[in-house]
Structures are given as C-alpha cells and as structure tokens.
Amino acid sequence: MNRRTPWHSTVLNRIPGGRDGRRMLIVSIIDKTGTGLWAGCTVLYFTYVSGLGLGQVGLLMTISGGVGIAGAPLAGRLADRFPLVRIIVGAQLMRAAALLALLSTDNFLLLTLYSALGALPDRAGSVLIKLYAARLAGPDRVRYQAIQRTTVNIGWSIGGLGAAAALATGSTSAYGVLLIGNVLTYFVIAVLTLRCDEPPAPARVAATSATSGDRGPAKPTNPWRDRTFLGYTATEAALFLDDTILQVAIPLWIVHATSAPVGLAPLLLVLNTVLVVAFQVPLARFGATTHAARRLLVPLAGLFVVGTLALAASAAGERPLAISALVIAVIALSFAEIIHATASWELSVALAPAEAQGAYLGVHGLAHSTQRFAGPLLITGVMSVGAIAWPLLGLGLVAAGAAQHRLIRDRITKPSLSVAPVTVSEH
Structure with missing residues (x-):
C-alpha cells in the first residue's frame, strides 16, 4: 500500500x-x-x-x-x-x-x-x-x-x-x-x-581546484585593499536605509507630519513583517544567480522612488490620503527590503574570494551595522527638512543602486570561488 x-x-x-x-x-x-x-x-x-x-x-x-x-x-x-x-x-x-x-x-x-x-x-x-x-x-x-x-x-x-x-x-x-x-x-x-x-x-574547495589545475581568476584576498568591494560595501550602507525608514522614520513621520492616526504605526510594522514572511522565499528565485541578483538592482531603484514619493504625499492631505499613501509607502519599501536582501546575499558572497570569505563578509557586515548606527541620525535630519526631502532621498538611493550596478559589472563576469562549482548531481 x-x-x-x-x-x-x-x-x-x-x-x-x-x-x-x-x-x-x-x-x-x-x-x-x-x-x-x-x-x-x-x-x-x-x-x-x-x-x-x-x-x-x-x-x-x-x-x-x-x-x-x-x-x-x-x-x-x-x-x-x-x-x-x-x-x-x-x-x-x-x-x-x-x-x-x-x-x-x-x-x-x-x-x-x-x-x-x-x-x-x-x-x-x-x-x-x-x-x-x-x-x-x-x-x-x-x-x-x-x-x-x-x-x-x-x-x-x-x-x-x-x-x-x-x-x-x-x-x-x-x-x-x-x-x-x-x-x-x-x-x-x-x-x-x-x-x-x-x-x-570554501578555501578547501579552492585548494582542491587549484591542485587539479583549475585555478580560476586571481582576486584580492584583503577586503581593505579591494577598492571594488569597499565601494560595493559603501553603496550597500545606503541601500540598507530601508530598514531605518520603516522602523524609525515612518512612526515619527506619522506623528509629526501627517494626519494619520498614531495607532497606524504598529499596524504598518505588522504589514511589513507579513509581507517579508509571505514573499521572501518565493522571490528569492529571482536572485539565485549572480547576474540575476545584479539585475534586481533595477526594480529596487523603482521601489525606492515609489516609497519615498508616497511618504512625501502622505503629508499633503487629509487622513484618508495620508493613510493610503503610508500603506503604499510601506508596501513599496517592504518589497525593496525583500529584493535588496536577496541581491545582497548573492552578490556579497560572489564578490568574496574563497580563502578570505569570512573577512570579506565581515567587511560587508559593516554596511548594515553602520546604517543601524548612523541611519537614524540621517533620516531624522531628512525629516526635519520636510516632505520635499523624501523624493531627494529616493534619488540618492537610486544613485547608490546605479553606482553599485556599474561598479560590480566587470567583477561578476568572472566565476566565483566562494562556493563549490555546481554539477548536475547537485540539482
């Protein structure tokens, strides 16, 4: 049976x-x-x-x-x-x-x-x-x-x-x-x-490949001397700002600049969590390769634009408009968070040489840590300017994404040593 x-x-x-x-x-x-x-x-x-x-x-x-x-x-x-x-x-x-x-x-x-x-x-x-x-x-x-x-x-x-x-x-x-x-x-x-x-x-995998004659392209092994990777990490610090916008800026913006009820703030955080739980795994397939992950930087820029424009619009009208605009902003920024996380996981590993993978990912971790430290100060400064600052911030994030897209173009054309080569048996 x-x-x-x-x-x-x-x-x-x-x-x-x-x-x-x-x-x-x-x-x-x-x-x-x-x-x-x-x-x-x-x-x-x-x-x-x-x-x-x-x-x-x-x-x-x-x-x-x-x-x-x-x-x-x-x-x-x-x-x-x-x-x-x-x-x-x-x-x-x-x-x-x-x-x-x-x-x-x-x-x-x-x-x-x-x-x-x-x-x-x-x-x-x-x-x-x-x-x-x-x-x-x-x-x-x-x-x-x-x-x-x-x-x-x-x-x-x-x-x-x-x-x-x-x-x-x-x-x-x-x-x-x-x-x-x-x-x-x-x-x-x-x-x-x-x-x-x-x-x-992964260093053992690289050593095995080298012994068999497949040495692959040379890469820097010190992330502090790798200008491409340092530039990539700097742009990452900017793209991680969606976290501060969602967690810090939106609750403060609701209170100080919009007619939306204060009780909307925790509900929007719940919405963000629900969207991440529902869509993070399904959307991960769009960043499963290094080139696919790089392409995600294009829709990411669009989501940042929509999110920041919606935040600016939320301060321009009565309660229904404010609530609607804030919901749109959170949805756009939540999907930006999901897409950036997917791209970041793949690109940060792909750019790291096998023998220094830990050191490289450690330096990449500075992007998120720095954003968590300096992000609230930056975002509250943006908020103090008024609604017009949100679209300007959006353009800044688009520029960071474009810079990253251009910066890593030549690097990702080379095969990564960060993981073992994929064979048919691994699928």
Missing part, C-alpha cells in the same frame, strides 16, 4: 543543507524570539529599573552601537581561522554573559561597558549565520537565506507578542523576566549549535 509523504516532511526536505540546515533554522527562530522579548523593552529597562536619565540612555545606546560596528569584521576574520560552529557558539554565550551582567549593577559606566560588549557578538551574529549558510547550502545559499530570514521575522513576532503580554502586567519585575528569558534562549541555541557539524570551508 502506497503511503503519502506528510506535507511537513516534504517542506523540511526542501530546506537546503539537510539536517544541519534545519537545525540552524530552529536556532534562528529561538534566537530572534528571545531577542524580540528584550529588544522592545531595552530602553525602558534602563529607565525604570536601572534609573538612568534620558541623556544617559541615549549616550549608552550610541556608544554600544558604535562599538558593535566592529563585531562584523572581527567575526569574519575569526571565521577564516577557526571552526565556524565554535565561533557561533562563543558569540551566543558572550551575548548571554553580557546581558546577564546588566542585572548586577545600576552604574552607568558598567551598564555602558556591558552593553557595548554585548553589541559586538550581536552585530557579528548575522555575518556568522550568513557564512554558515554559504558554506552549508552552497549554490542554494540564496534560498536558504530567504527561509532563514522568514524564520527570523516569525521569531521577532513571537518575542514581541510575549514582551507585550509581560509588560501589560505593569510590574517593573517584568523587565528582569524578559531579560532572563532572552538569556535562556542564548543557552538553548548554544546547545543546539554544538550539535551541528562544521561545514566545509
């Missing part, structure tokens, strides 16, 4: 990377669930539990954010020299220790020190997971990253709901509970990560 394969088994078997790929996805969802518990109340913890003033909280967040920028390149360098799984576990445990240390003091300097130490492995995490995906999933790395990003958004949502329920009690002890909850998730994912096998380093 024939038995039908359960639907969930079919879905799991389609995840690149096999057992370890599935296990790392579980790690990601638990990780972001814990982060979602804590992220929404971090500032409130420092205010109501630690007793810091507004200026102290702002300075603490600025310093820790600045220190955290170094986490990505540092992690990338380490990943080229030591087993990747052990580095991921070390980062998870370091995050747990730094967060747990916050419970031990109300001293501003110590809280700043612990927050800065926690920011280093926190910013390193995305680079390390990206490296793991590139090494484990090989040619299917874009699809794997899309699935991973979907699980991240689900985790954030679960954690956010848990935080909202805890804070609804009105008790200050809830902040400590959420902090400890996040710490516990770090210990859980450290145990799960230790059960994952070490993926083959």
Whole structure:
C-alpha cells in the first residue's frame, strides 16, 4: 500500500543543507524570539529599573552601537581561522554573559561597558549565520537565506507578542523576566549549535581546484585593499536605509507630519513583517544567480522612488490620503527590503574570494551595522527638512543602486570561488 509523504516532511526536505540546515533554522527562530522579548523593552529597562536619565540612555545606546560596528569584521576574520560552529557558539554565550551582567549593577559606566560588549557578538551574529549558510547550502545559499530570514521575522513576532503580554502586567519585575528569558534562549541555541557539524570551508574547495589545475581568476584576498568591494560595501550602507525608514522614520513621520492616526504605526510594522514572511522565499528565485541578483538592482531603484514619493504625499492631505499613501509607502519599501536582501546575499558572497570569505563578509557586515548606527541620525535630519526631502532621498538611493550596478559589472563576469562549482548531481 502506497503511503503519502506528510506535507511537513516534504517542506523540511526542501530546506537546503539537510539536517544541519534545519537545525540552524530552529536556532534562528529561538534566537530572534528571545531577542524580540528584550529588544522592545531595552530602553525602558534602563529607565525604570536601572534609573538612568534620558541623556544617559541615549549616550549608552550610541556608544554600544558604535562599538558593535566592529563585531562584523572581527567575526569574519575569526571565521577564516577557526571552526565556524565554535565561533557561533562563543558569540551566543558572550551575548548571554553580557546581558546577564546588566542585572548586577545600576552604574552607568558598567551598564555602558556591558552593553557595548554585548553589541559586538550581536552585530557579528548575522555575518556568522550568513557564512554558515554559504558554506552549508552552497549554490542554494540564496534560498536558504530567504527561509532563514522568514524564520527570523516569525521569531521577532513571537518575542514581541510575549514582551507585550509581560509588560501589560505593569510590574517593573517584568523587565528582569524578559531579560532572563532572552538569556535562556542564548543557552538553548548554544546547545543546539554544538550539535551541528562544521561545514566545509570554501578555501578547501579552492585548494582542491587549484591542485587539479583549475585555478580560476586571481582576486584580492584583503577586503581593505579591494577598492571594488569597499565601494560595493559603501553603496550597500545606503541601500540598507530601508530598514531605518520603516522602523524609525515612518512612526515619527506619522506623528509629526501627517494626519494619520498614531495607532497606524504598529499596524504598518505588522504589514511589513507579513509581507517579508509571505514573499521572501518565493522571490528569492529571482536572485539565485549572480547576474540575476545584479539585475534586481533595477526594480529596487523603482521601489525606492515609489516609497519615498508616497511618504512625501502622505503629508499633503487629509487622513484618508495620508493613510493610503503610508500603506503604499510601506508596501513599496517592504518589497525593496525583500529584493535588496536577496541581491545582497548573492552578490556579497560572489564578490568574496574563497580563502578570505569570512573577512570579506565581515567587511560587508559593516554596511548594515553602520546604517543601524548612523541611519537614524540621517533620516531624522531628512525629516526635519520636510516632505520635499523624501523624493531627494529616493534619488540618492537610486544613485547608490546605479553606482553599485556599474561598479560590480566587470567583477561578476568572472566565476566565483566562494562556493563549490555546481554539477548536475547537485540539482
């Protein structure tokens, strides 16, 4: 008698990377669930539990954010020299220790020190997971990253709901509970990560190819001396601004410049999350090759134009127009986020030589870290100018995309050494 394969088994078997790929996805969802518990109340913890003033909280967040920028390149360098799984576990445990240390003091300097130490492995995490995906999933790395990003958004949502329920009690002890909850998730994912096998380093693949006579084109091995890659990373920092626009600018813009109700802000963030969860994996196939990923920069520019024009229009009319324009803006910018993420995953790996993949992706991680640090200041400056600044910002983002499209044209015509060559048996 024939038995039908359960639907969930079919879905799991389609995840690149096999057992370890599935296990790392579980790690990601638990990780972001814990982060979602804590992220929404971090500032409130420092205010109501630690007793810091507004200026102290702002300075603490600025310093820790600045220190955290170094986490990505540092992690990338380490990943080229030591087993990747052990580095991921070390980062998870370091995050747990730094967060747990916050419970031990109300001293501003110590809280700043612990927050800065926690920011280093926190910013390193995305680079390390990206490296793991590139090494484990090989040619299917874009699809794997899309699935991973979907699980991240689900985790954030679960954690956010848990935080909202805890804070609804009105008790200050809830902040400590959420902090400890996040710490516990770090210990859980450290145990799960230790059960994952070490993926083959691409440098070994390159060495094998060289031994067989297939050396391929020479590439720089130091990202700090690779002008093309540094230019690419600089344009990436600009294209990642969709994150700050969605998370920071739109809620503030609703309050200060439009007639839309304040309650629309969280609903728009939910809309963004739903769109990412629904479309990240299906749209990943349009960036599955390096040339396809480069072509995505064209529709990305169009989405930035639509999104910024809609934001400008939202300040020009009554409530119905404002709401409609804001919804259009969020939809356009959400798809810009999805498309840019897809292109970025493929291009950043394709531009990296195998023997320095970690170092290159670490430098690329600076783009997102820098945007998270400087983006809010830039965007609030744009908002202070008024509605006319949004189309100008859109043109700036189009220029960044065009510069990236031109910059990498000659580089991607050469075969990448970042992953093993695809053979018929791998399809």
